[in-house]
Amino acid sequence: MELKGKPNRIPFNEQGFFDIIIGGGIMGTVLIIGTGAAGSVTAQKCCMLPKTFSKVILANRTISKAEKLKKTIAQSISNYPPLEAAQVDADNPRLVSQLIRKFQPEMVINMALPYQDLSIMEACIETGVNYVDTANYESPEDPNFSYRRQWEMHDRFKIKGKMALLGSGFDPGVTNIYIAHAKKNYFDEIDEVDIVDANGGDHGQHFATNFNPEINIREVTADGRYYEDGIWKSIPALSVHKPFDFPAVGVKEMYLMYHEELESLTRNLPEIKTLRFWMTFSEKYLTYLRVLENIGMTKIEPVEFEGNKIVPLKFLKALLPEPSSLGISTKGKVCIGCLIKGKKDDKEKTLFVYCVKDHEDCYREVGSQAIAYTTGVPAMIGAKLVMENTWFEKGVYNVEQLDPTPFMNDLNKYGLPWTEKFI
Numbered sequence: 001m002e003l004k005g006k007p008n009r010i011p012f013n014e015q016g017f018f019d020i021i022i023g024g025g026i027m028g029t030v031l032i033i034g035t036g037a038a039g040s041v042t043a044q045k046c047c048m049l050p051k052t053f054s055k056v057i058l059a060n061r062t063i064s065k066a067e068k069l070k071k072t073i074a075q076s077i078s079n080y081p082p083l084e085a086a087q088v089d090a091d092n093p094r095l096v097s098q099l100i101r102k103f104q105p106e107m108v109i110n111m112a113l114p115y116q117d118l119s120i121m122e123a124c125i126e127t128g129v130n131y132v133d134t135a136n137y138e139s140p141e142d143p144n145f146s147y148r149r150q151w152e153m154h155d156r157f158k159i160k161g162k163m164a165l166l167g168s169g170f171d172p173g174v175t176n177i178y179i180a181h182a183k184k185n186y187f188d189e190i191d192e193v194d195i196v197d198a199n200g201g202d203h204g205q206h207f208a209t210n211f212n213p214e215i216n217i218r219e220v221t222a223d224g225r226y227y228e229d230g231i232w233k234s235i236p237a238l239s240v241h242k243p244f245d246f247p248a249v250g251v252k253e254m255y256l257m258y259h260e261e262l263e264s265l266t267r268n269l270p271e272i273k274t275l276r277f278w279m280t281f282s283e284k285y286l287t288y289l290r291v292l293e294n295i296g297m298t299k300i301e302p303v304e305f306e307g308n309k310i311v312p313l314k315f316l317k318a319l320l321p322e323p324s325s326l327g328i329s330t331k332g333k334v335c336i337g338c339l340i341k342g343k344k345d346d347k348e349k350t351l352f353v354y355c356v357k358d359h360e361d362c363y364r365e366v367g368s369q370a371i372a373y374t375t376g377v378p379a380m381i382g383a384k385l386v387m388e389n390t391w392f393e394k395g396v397y398n399v400e401q402l403d404p405t406p407f408m409n410d411l412n413k414y415g416l417p418w419t420e421k422f423i
């Protein structure tokens with residue numbers, strides 16, 4: 001039985017209890033916009049669950065990528081749901097609305113770039129469908145990414161009776177869920193969190209980024225910002241670093257930087273007084289990045305070139321390997337986790353929750369490296385929980401505002417098993 005968008009009474013569990021379906025449904029059509037590295041993982045994972053995602057539409061600016069993915073899915077996944085490939089320029093909300101009207105999805109998963117968040121959300125409000133993404137809004141002209149303009153859409157989603165689920169990747173996403181899980185199960189109060197992210201993999205290229213090069217370089221070259229003792233502090237980009245011994249990856253130098261989950265977590269869990277985000281980079285990556293920065297190749301202001309205006313970073317992106325092409329050559333492991341300090345019954349405790357994923361295992365399963373995998377799987381899980389009504393709430397929400405337990409269970413089930421230990 002396919003239920004969509006209107007109140008229905010249906011048997012909800014084996015004990016015969018009933019629940020009211022008001023927003024999503026138990027199953028429905030999903031429109032995935034963006035079929036790059038992470039989007040292709042989300043699409044494959046959705047197609048493995050045809051009882052939830054009863055039809056999958058793959059939309060991309062370059063339609064050949066969506067068509068190629070459609071072919072891959074048809075060849076590799078048995079019992080996949082009906083699939084369509086479509087072209088869309090998601091910078092234009094009118095074109096996104098047209099696409100939504102054509103295919104009537106229950107929800108849109110935005111796996112394109114942060115630049116498209118607002119235009120896709122506008123289209124979702126206009127047409128009355130749910131929305132899921134993995135990265136907060138960023139304007140092409142201003143690298144200061146923020147949730148502010150997405151949060152401002154809360155009442156408009158609520159009035160439409162629809163949900164926007166923000167930041168359902170790994171970091172942000174799973175890291176926020178780890179903290180919500182720790183709060184729910186182990187702490188009366190959380191005081192301090194360090195989010196630590198190590199990529200111990202090697203892709204064999206001189207220089208490449210493991211997710212969209214333009215977004216990655218903007219993020220890494222921005223000034224660092226962190227929250228300490230209830231105060232925001234700024235530092236020059238990559239100027240604070242220290243070694244950390246990551247499970248399965250080993251000791252790596254990690255760098256303090258600003259990351260978007262700091263904005264939502266300080267708002268949604270204000271008891272946390274110190275919150276920092278750390279990421280590892282190899283010396284080789286940093287040397288290349290320094291050279292590119294020094295010669296102006298990472299600038300986002302347009303320059304005049306032979307009568308045309310070009311943005312150096314966009315030009316650089318066109319030269320660099322696409323993250324979706326790195327899966328075949330990447331070896332090694334990633335480890336991402338949260339070190340959470342707080343109190344239970346007035347006793348101090350520190351919990352480390354983390355996930356280790358092997359690049360080659362991910363490639364064997366879905367033809368992608370682990371960064372795309374660790375982003376694409378949580379996007380599917382967030383969408384699944386909204387589709388099933390487990391997480392459905394009217395309005396705009398970050399993942400840490402929902403019950404972490406079903407998400408933590410699904411991480412174990414769909415490829416991102418986690419480990420936790422008190423240290």
Ligand code: NDP
Pocket residue numbers: 033034035036037038039059060061062063065088089090091111112113114116134135167168169170171172173210211212213215322323324371372374375
């Ligand atoms: P890719 O560059 O591999 O893929 C992006 C895709 O979006 C491409 O297929 C591109 O199509 C498409 N796209 C870009 N602009 C438009 C547009 N205007 N209309 C339609 N499609 C468009 O990037 P990734 O897969 O690495 O990253 C995808 C998203 O995931 C990004 O927002 C990134 O910030 C986020 N991310 C989140 C993480 C997390 O843990 N939360 C971690 C890593 C990434 P085309 O080829 O035609 O340009």
